[in-house]
Amino acid sequence: MQSHCQQHIFLLPLVMGVPGAYSEAAALKAYPKCETVPCDHFEAAFKAVELWLADKAVLPIENSVGGSIHRNYDLLLRHRLHIVGEVQLVVNLNHCLLGLPGVRKKELKRVLSHPQALDQCELFLNELGVTRVTADDPAHAAQIVVCEGVRETGAIASTRAAEIYGLDVLAEGIQDDSDNVTRFLILAREPIIPGTTRPHKTSIVFSLDEGPGILFKALAVFALRGINLSKIESRPQRRRPLRVVDDSNRGSATYFDYLFHIDFEASMAEPRAQYALGHLQEFARFLRVLGCYPMDTLP
Structure with a gap:
């Protein structure tokens, strides 16, 4: 079985x-x-x-x-x-320069990869003096190099991509930042049942009404209960990106309307997390829990 x-x-x-x-x-x-x-x-x-x-x-x-x-x-x-x-x-030591079998690094004139991978290897590519070409992802870049069969074209991808597509590893660990x-x-499709036997993280998204100190109040519901925030991300609302405020004396002003994504280090099985979200709901226009899940740690 x-x-x-x-x-x-x-x-x-x-x-x-x-x-x-x-x-x-x-x-x-x-x-x-x-x-x-x-x-x-x-x-x-x-x-x-x-x-x-x-x-x-x-x-x-x-x-x-x-x-x-x-x-x-x-x-x-x-x-x-x-x-x-x-x-x-x-990713350290996984960003590698790949080329067709027998090709030397100095023969390359163009290198393909995902835009983030190219940015992460900027210093190496500047020294190599090659043209950068974007691809959908690093492994796809390796696939293109094999399909085109052009000796002057290389790719930035992983050692596993090199093994899969039969390319040579011309240089390893070429990213600017080793960390x-x-x-x-x-x-x-379905959430998991949160527990308390190991550290959990909860991801939420919410929107707020306009007002002085409103974001401070939203974040304070976690600080008051000793809950650490590991991630804060704001995104303009796509369906309602702008908010117009009318004032008969001063005319009108336009503001971006934001959604806030937050990850906090607590399980929804803990009362403090439940109380924090209950408090947040008092002044949040919209609130959704995206998931509660065990935290992963680096090896």
Whole structure:
């Protein structure tokens, strides 16, 4: 009989999540025996899980060098999936320069990769003096190099991508920052039951009415209960990006209307987390819990 982990099927949507993408490595870190299925873009992964075509989806949400992936913050609100886990993946020594077999580094004139990967290797690429070309993701860049078969074209991807597509590793660990970490979220149709036996994290999104000190009041509900905030992200509301305030004496003013995404380090099974959200609901115009899940730690 197969174990529970072997029954999980994950969609890996680091845009063109082909085999060798970092999303695949994140899924295998969380569930070493899972079966992984690539997906061609982020929203397709959300829809596939909603339609029961896969059990879970693994999506990158932030990188220690490139910052937040805003598209996925927007999709979390548009779809009704729940965050059931997180994975922190160290990229160090994984950003490699790949080329066709027998090609030397100095022969390259153009290098392909995902825009964030290119940015993360800026110093190396400046010294190499090559043209940078964007691809949907690092593994897809490696695939393009093989398909085109042009000796002057290389890719930035992982050593696993090199093994899969038969490319040579011309240089390893080429990122500017050796402490390059990407955080991924694991999404599912149903939430998990939060516990208290290990550290948990809760992700929420909310909006507030305009007013002096209103954001301070929102954040204070956590500070008052000793709850640490590990992430704060603001996104303009797509359906209502602007707010117009009319005043008969002063005319009108236009403000951006924001949604606030917050991760806090507490389980929804803890009374302090329940009281904090109850307090926040008193002045939040909108509030949604995206998920409560065990925290992942770096190895």
